[in-house]
Amino acid sequence: MLSDSLAKRSVARRALLELPTKRELAEFIACYVAAVAFAFGIALTGLTLVPALAGAYVVGIAVGASSIAFMTASTAIVQLRADPVMRGRVLALQTMVFLGSTPIGGPIVGYIAEHFGARYSIGLGAAAALVASAGGWLAMRRHPSETELRTVAPTALRQGAARGAADGDDTGADEGEIARSGTGTPARWAS
Numbered sequence: 001m002l003s004d005s006l007a008k009r010s011v012a013r014r015a016l017l018e019l020p021t022k023r024e025l026a027e028f029i030a031c032y033v034a035a036v037a038f039a040f041g042i043a044l045t046g047l048t049l050v051p052a053l054a055g056a057y058v059v060g061i062a063v064g065a066s067s068i069a070f071m072t073a074s075t076a077i078v079q080l081r082a083d084p085v086m087r088g089r090v091l092a093l094q095t096m097v098f099l100g101s102t103p104i105g106g107p108i109v110g111y112i113a114e115h116f117g118a119r120y121s122i123g124l125g126a127a128a129a130l131v132a133s134a135g136g137w138l139a140m141r142r143h144p145s146e147t148e149l150r151t152v153a154p155t156a157l158r159q160g161a162a163r164g165a166a167d168g169d170d171t172g173a174d175e176g177e178i179a180r181s182g183t184g185t186p187a188r189w190a191s
Contacts, residue, residue, distance in 0.1 A: 025080060026077055026080040026081050029073050029076050029077045029080065030077055030136070030140055031140065032073050033070065033073045033074050033077060033136060034133050034136035034137050034140065035133075036066055036069045036070045036073055037070055037129050037130075037132050037133035037136060038129075038130065038133035039062075039066040039069075040063070040066040040067055040069075040070050040129045040133075041126045041127070041128075041129030041130035041132075041133055042126075042130075043059060043062040043063040043065075043066050044063060044122055044123070044125050044126035044129060045123070045126040045130075046059045046062065047059045047060065047063055047122055047126075048119050048120075048122045048123040048126060049119075071098075074094070075091070075094065078090055078091060078094050079091070108124075109121045109124060109125070112124055
């Protein structure tokens with residue numbers, strides 16, 4: 001009974017002290033960005049459908065909170081996934097995407113608001129947020145994580161090298177060449 005208690009305490013301590021890697025944190029934040037974009041789209045949809053000004057104030061809080069959460073999470077994922085040397089340039093590109101799209105989207109939303117009403121322009125924003133959320137979820141499902149790539153890629157390279165050696169072809173890469181390159185890919189493929 002004492003050893004069982006000590007084992008449980010050891011497992012709990014390890015779970016508390018074990019921090020996620022930078023890549024695991026970035027993958028979690030990517031899921032969070034897609035979820036917050038969905039929440040933003042739902043909040044904007046609610047703002048579109050609310051019938052009275054008092055209700056708009058309440059829903060406006062949800063719109064603001066989800067908007068801030070989206071901006072913060074998307075900036076965090078850019079900072080986590082960008083190479084430290086390129087981080088400033090990547091953040092500048094992100095700023096250009098967010099702020100630079102206003103001259104394109106602003107007149108479109110203004111035209112819709114002028115001719116159809118403000119609810120329709122907010123509805124357009126809701127649709128855009130929901131489409132972006134769906135695109136984020138699809139992109140995450142389509143691209144394997146780096147952990148999966150690290151376990152699958154060396155096996156595939158070994159199989160390709162074995163096939164190439166059996167065929168007398170020297171296009172396969174051996175594990176020594178991959179290890180010497182330091183990048184997980186053969187040095188001759190890295191150029």
